[in-house]
Amino acid sequence: MPTESSHHSSRTRQQTALILGWSGVVPFAAMALVAWTGAPEWLLHLLVGYGVLILAFMGGTLWAAALERPSEPEAPLVASIILVLAALPALLLPLVSAALLLAVLFGLHALAESLWARESQAAWYKGMRLGISATVIALLVLTFLIEVGA
Numbered sequence: 398m399p400t401e402s403s404h405h406s407s408r409t410r411q412q413t414a415l416i417l418g419w420s421g422v423v424p425f426a427a428m429a430l431v432a433w434t435g436a437p438e439w440l441l442h443l444l445v446g447y448g449v450l451i452l453a454f455m456g457g458t459l460w461a462a463a464l465e466r467p468s469e470p471e472a473p474l475v476a477s478i479i480l481v482l483a484a485l486p487a488l489l490l491p492l493v494s495a496a497l498l499l500a501v502l503f504g505l506h507a508l509a510e511s512l513w514a515r516e517s518q519a520a521w522y523k524g525m526r527l528g529i530s531a532t533v534i535a536l537l538v539l540t541f542l543i544e545v546g547a
Contacts, residue, residue: 462514493544500537
């Protein structure tokens with residue numbers, strides 16, 4: 398049975414995860430904003446690089462799920478690596494292409510997570526991940542649309 402201190406610690410971790418998770422969306426919003434207002438090329442490259450790093454970081458959810466269930470196929474491990482490798486060209490592409498590529502890859506990661514990792518995730522985390530992923534994908538699509546002049 399959880400003690401009062403373990404319950405408090407869990408609540409604090411959830412709050413911290415929510416704060417950090419949603420704070421991580423800010424650079425994606427900045428990407429759309431600078432695409433709309435115009436920005437130095439170096440800033441756009443920095444923001445695209447951030448997107449690639451976050452996709453790599455999110456691969457950890459697939460690894461954690463795969464390592465928890467060693468009797469199941471290794472597909473989540475392989476998928477996380479393929480997604481990151483597929484994201485690397487975004488570092489060299491114009492923003493319009495990079496944003497679209499990252500949107501697709503974040504969508505594929507969300508799909509992979511729902512197939513292989515959701516079972517092992519807490520309900521509050523599932524909700525947070527869904528909201529953050531949807532927001533990031535929407536901001537990347539918005540960046541793409543701004544860049545194509547839609």
